[in-house]
Amino acid sequence: MVFMCWLLVSTIVHAEGDANLGQEIFLEDCERCHYNDDFATQDAATTAEQLRALKAGDEDHRPDLAGLSLQEIADLAAFFAGE
Numbered sequence: 001m002v003f004m005c006w007l008l009v010s011t012i013v014h015a016e017g018d019a020n021l022g023q024e025i026f027l028e029d030c031e032r033c034h035y036n037d038d039f040a041t042q043d044a045a046t047t048a049e050q051l052r053a054l055k056a057g058d059e060d061h062r063p064d065l066a067g068l069s070l071q072e073i074a075d076l077a078a079f080f081a082g083e
Contacts, residue, residue: 015074017044022079025072029063036080044081048073 026036039047051073054061068076 015070017048017071017074017076017078017083019075019078019081019083021072022075022077025076026079030076039080040082042081044074044077044083047080048077051076 023036026034039050042050051065051068052070053059054065055068055073057064057066
C-alpha cells in the first residue's frame with residue numbers, strides 16, 4: 001500500500017511533459033483566449049502549479065479546466081516553458 005501511494009505521488013510530482021503534445025492542446029483548447037507566450041517568463045513547474053490550481057477550482061477560469069489530466073497539465077507546462 002505504501003509503495004502504491006509513493007508511486008502515485010512520484011508520478012504526479014515527476015511527470016515529464018511533452019511540449020509537442022502541449023502545443024496540440026494549446027492550439028485546440030487555449031489559443032482562442034491565450035497567446036503562446038502568456039507564460040514565457042515562468043518555468044514549467046510554476047506553470048504546472050498554476051494549471052493544477054485552476055483545475056482544482058482554486059481560481060476562476062473559463063472554460064473550466066477540471067477535465068485536464070495531470071499529464072496534459074505537464075504537457076502544457078512544457079510547451080509554455082519552451083522545453
